[in-house]
Amino acid sequence: MMAVRFRVLMTDRAWPDTEIEREILQAVDAELVEPTATDEATLVQIARDVDAIATNWAKVTPAVIQSCRRCRVIARLGIGLDNISIETATQRGIPVTNCPDYCVSEVSDHALGLLLACARQIAFFHLRTKRGEYDLSAARGLRRLSELTVGMIGFGHIARELLPKLKALGLNVMAHTPSGADHGTGCQMVSLDELLAQSDFVSLHAPLSSATHHLINASRLQQMKPTAYLINTSRGGLIDPVALWDALQSGNLAGAALDVFEPEPPDLSLPLYRDERVIVTPHAAFVSEESIHQLRQQAMKQIVQGLLDERPDNLVNPDCWKNR
Template sequence: MKIVITDLDQERTTEEQAVADATGAQLVREQALTEEEVIAAAQGADALVVQYAPITRAVLEALPTVRAVGRYGVGVDTVDVKAATALGVAVCNVPDYGTEDVSDHAVALAASLSRGIVELDRSLRAGTYSLAPVKPLHRMSTRTFGVIGLGRIGSATARKARALGFTVHGSDPMIAPGTTTADGIAVRTLEEVLAGSDVLSVHVPLTEQTHHLLNAGTIAQMRPGSLLINTSRGGVVDTAAVVDALETGHLRGAGLDVFETEPLPADSPLRQCPTAVLTPHASWYSEESETELKRRVVENLVEVLAGRTPRNILNPEVLPGGSGG
């Protein structure tokens, strides 16, 4: 049983190796970033663990021994799930490992921007001992916090924002507007959440439907002087539109942990926006979440290769009997 890590931007593979050793699997680490590199590196593999490498139909067809693909994380936008399903390859992710961590980060960005923390720090270091750079500030209890996407992470973010005193509402295409979630979050239409939020936090996967969900048109529907938080996927937000809204002041600030191109290019105009708080795709991380992610991604693959149903699988129909986990 051979498992190939196609690419990984971290040094250690202690957790992955421990799972492999316990099951007698051979674990091979590569750093393949293109289709051609993945095909060359993964010959004879029974399963792949992928971070950013493209797992396309061409890759899967060139690797006929591969029976399962595991993605480090929640999103699988670099994996052709449809092609994998057609070829009988299981696709697994770890959808809940970072729920607490990402929602913590989203709320931390929102709170930091709401209180002007970063701007005050920068101005103080520059010699300005004044509140002027951030006036006016408002109590969180007078502000409305909107959440787009009320899945695991969005719901956790909504609960935490409410605990800080925000009035919270949200939108989700799978939940009818006018209803209330089990956590007591009022569900509105997307347009209502855009127009009625002082802080807007985005928690949706990157798909054809959500690409540039926040664009010039939808940002224009947001309240003047509102804050935008994105800890989901960079492609959900149109960078140029955000930069323009920050420069005109339509957006008072933006807290961005993910970007359309990662790492964030040195010449990105976001770097020149003083009211943007930028973090390097860090919201997923804590020592606890990292350990859990690395262990579970390999555990899923081992289960598939052993003929069992893994804890997390996106296309259970490829398994014997077609049963889900």
Template sequence: MAEIVISEFMDEAAVAELGASFDVLYDKTLGDRPEALAEAAAGCRALIVRNRTQVRGALLDGANLRVVGRLGVGLDNIDCAACRERGIAVIPATGANNVAVAEYVLAGLLMLLRGCYGASASVAAGEWPRERLVGREIAGKTLGLVGFGGIAREVAARARACGMRVIAHDPFLPADAPEWERYGVRAVGLDGLLAEADAVSLHVPLTPETRHLIDAARLGMMKPGAVFVNAARGGVADEEALAEALVSGRLAGALVDVFEKEPLKAASPLAQAPNCILTPHIAGVTQESNVRVSSLVARKVAEALRGDA
């Protein structure tokens, strides 16, 4: 019986590294097969997951886990309280995909403000819609970051290098914290941020306090013509309200990588919204970040198991 079960995709070199010291079951389909996962995990000491595997309830009850490795940073798919009660260590890959997400957000800002990302089909068909596709530069615009942790700081550095002004809201970071000055970012309240920013990007976890933090009322506070990026967690923004803001024309565009239910259903209001770019929870996953994340988690899981032996 395997000591380590890996239920979603992981860098093959990191899997091999674990396999050199432990009995490993690597089946990246297990995250979508909860019964098979529960059977596989019944005797294992470690479980390594991404965001689709639900580590809670019957899975925890039926396993003898000592550690859960998370190939990423969000923990809303893991019942952390239940893990603490059972003495199970939860190990996220903190910091290992910051650059990937920051580059994704910056790319989104460039695409949304320039507004020409959907022109290929019309140009290929012989059209020449130059006037319609005159967009905006990000230089001189104000970026509002909701949350100012590690990823948001990487976004701020890149946005300021492109000439943006950056403001942020983070009630957990004191006003005199050195990070504000270090990154050249001004701390503001959430409502003030929404009213001032030309672009808003979310960088908070999904918790009871942040669920639908960005609702219809707060979307209504945003500047007409502003753009919106959510590469944090589905559920932080109200998807129906966001779709309505796009349909009404109040927002000029949105880039959404994370959803309340994944995969996104074809009937979602966001699927029909104009100027809305949808991606499959991929912001933090690049070839490079996958290596960093997988290597970090493999090393820490191995250390935890050896320390538990």
């Protein structure tokens, strides 16, 4: 049996098969390798002898990248890059790619759905009714949407996709981002302090980094209205879960809707996730048949580009390409 030209490590995946990946890779005589575990030691061992790495949620740490002897590209099967040591990859001259637009529509729809569920207390009524309680007076604080304000922290592709959907419902919208850029949308850009103080819904759309880890902490939660809701479809690490639970217990927050967690998966036995004021979905915002298909094709295309020493479409560390 002839040896293959390339070997590609796929650390993990959120779908049941690898037919799409294998079909694309076979065109360049590349073999797909899947590990039995995703701990660092296992990935370090396998990464030594592969030509590319594709990762969904598994951590591609400095140690994993340092062990690579011939890796030509690392591809994120997703948007966020907090599980890949980009600095180490750049130092090693390894291109890193992502798929920045594959689920923009789905995540913005999911954020909107969570917001509406909070605003109309749909999950609350559903849970109570399923338990046999038929009481429309059980909920408090229902307000007309056109009287309410949404504050978006972060203003990337997903937040900008969400903006017109919110405005179509009559909601007032403001956003905060370090650059203050509205990207030509006309959205009102404000300071973080102003956003927290004025918003009835705070929706998180920021990347996770050392600067944004636990961005929503005890002091920031105290700045929010006690009638406000916190929505997170971005990264779990943006919120301090202990501080969030304390805010709910003390009545400083009306509720929360979470699709992402720290850690993932979370311990669903914790009081925070069992509380009827908290909506919980299992990191599902990105999922649709179309988005997953696009993601898999897009990521593998960029793997092939890297294997053939072509500049990948979504190169996130261009400094590694300058010396080529």
